[in-house]
Amino acid sequence: MATLSLTQCSLFLLLITLAASFFSPSSAQTKCNIKSVYQLGDSLADAGNVIRTPGATIIFHADRSPYGETFFRRPTGRFSNGRVITDFISQSFKLSFLNAYLDRGASFTQGVNFSVAGATALNTSFWTARNIRLPTWNTPLSNQLGIYPLGCLPLYLTTFPDNNTSVYDQLGCLRNFNDFASYHNRYVNRAMANLQREFPNVSIVYGDFYGAILTLIHRASFFGFNQNTLLSACCGTGG
Numbered sequence: 384m385a386t387l388s389l390t391q392c393s394l395f396l397l398l399i400t401l402a403a404s405f406f407s408p409s410s411a412q413t414k415c416n417i418k419s420v421y422q423l424g425d426s427l428a429d430a431g432n433v434i435r436t437p438g439a440t441i442i443f444h445a446d447r448s449p450y451g452e453t454f455f456r457r458p459t460g461r462f463s464n465g466r467v468i469t470d471f472i473s474q475s476f477k478l479s480f481l482n483a484y485l486d487r488g489a490s491f492t493q494g495v496n497f498s499v500a501g502a503t504a505l506n507t508s509f510w511t512a513r514n515i516r517l518p519t520w521n522t523p524l525s526n527q528l529g530i531y532p533l534g535c536l537p538l539y540l541t542t543f544p545d546n547n548t549s550v551y552d553q554l555g556c557l558r559n560f561n562d563f564a565s566y567h568n569r570y571v572n573r574a575m576a577n578l579q580r581e582f583p584n585v586s587i588v589y590g591d592f593y594g595a596i597l598t599l600i601h602r603a604s605f606f607g608f609n610q611n612t613l614l615s616a617c618c619g620t621g622g
């Protein structure tokens with residue numbers, strides 16, 4: 384992987400973290416100035432790759448309003464009304480926002496954003512061998528990526544409704560999907576431990592999105608969310 388031939392002061396994010404405070408005091412942030420950030424991921428961190436992938440905007444609409452309306456004031460391909468978490472990390476290191484790697488002519492001197500919405504951890508041949516069809520624009524990442532509690536997402540709650548109340552946990556999330564996400568994330572942690580052994584001089588950070596989102600749902604009022612509409616989407620698919 385080309386991204387691993389990094390200098391000591393590059394940050395290699397397999398995932399995105401909720402805040403710079405996730406970094407321990409002994410981390411790269413305090414030892415040296417971070418000069419660049421390399422991001423891999425999916426729609427949680429996509430800064431404009433999928434909208435540059437031919438055909439993808441038929442399903443992924445981050446090229447249009449209301450995406451981007453509160454910060455960039457225009458859609459940038461981020462799956463957010465404003466910045467994605469990588470943008471906050473870059474800002475905290477006083478770096479410019481990461482450019483999408485498909486953005487021809489953009490500057491990559493401070494790192495690059497490889498995240499693509501809908502990315503799969505396994506490559507396309509894995510799926511076709513099992514007769515599972517993916518969209519032709521699917522962008523596989525050879526890396527394992529952590530995922531959030533899928534069973535709490537409005538999209539999944541809407542797509543897989545169930546009259547059997549015991550399939551939901553006390554938060555109203557679908558248990559099976561969350562168990563599956565936890566299982567996946569356990570393997571991500573193992574893979575990252577191996578990667579860290581292989582590249583001892585690179586800071587590899589695991590952002591625990593799963594735990595962070597569960598905390599957010601548990602303490603919704605504290606974070607300023609309305610408990611009653613927490614698991615509903617404002618618009619679009621699900622809710």
Ligand SMILES: *[C@@H]1O[C@H](CO)[C@@H](O)[C@H](O)[C@H]1NC(C)=O
Nearest residue numbers: 505506507508509510523525
């Ligand atoms: C897909 O992944 C498998 C397993 O990691 C690997 O053996 C294979 O070479 C990869 N195929 C492509 C087309 O990258």
Ligand SMILES: *[C@@H]1O[C@H](CO)[C@@H](O)[C@H](O)[C@H]1NC(C)=O
Nearest residue numbers: 541542543544545546547548
């Ligand atoms: C749930 O129950 C309602 C009313 O009995 C029924 O119309 C609906 O199809 C059921 N939904 C599912 C997902 O089983």
Ligand SMILES: *[C@@H]1O[C@H](CO)[C@@H](O)[C@H](O)[C@H]1NC(C)=O
Nearest residue numbers: 546547548549550551558559
């Ligand atoms: C409801 O779901 C639980 C947990 O998945 C399952 O054990 C139980 O058999 C289901 N009940 C019915 C009536 O389908």
Ligand SMILES: *[C@@H]1O[C@H](CO)[C@@H](O)[C@H](O)[C@H]1NC(C)=O
Nearest residue numbers: 389391580581582583584585
């Ligand atoms: C890691 O950094 C140390 C100190 O700069 C250096 O001695 C060592 O060779 C480096 N190891 C690798 C694998 O690059």
Ligand SMILES: CC(=O)N[C@H]1CO[C@H](CO)[C@@H](O)[C@@H]1O
Nearest residue numbers: 430431459480481482483486
């Ligand atoms: C704000 C900024 O400079 N970020 C860039 C990140 O990538 C997107 C997509 O390439 C660009 O539109 C932004 O300009």
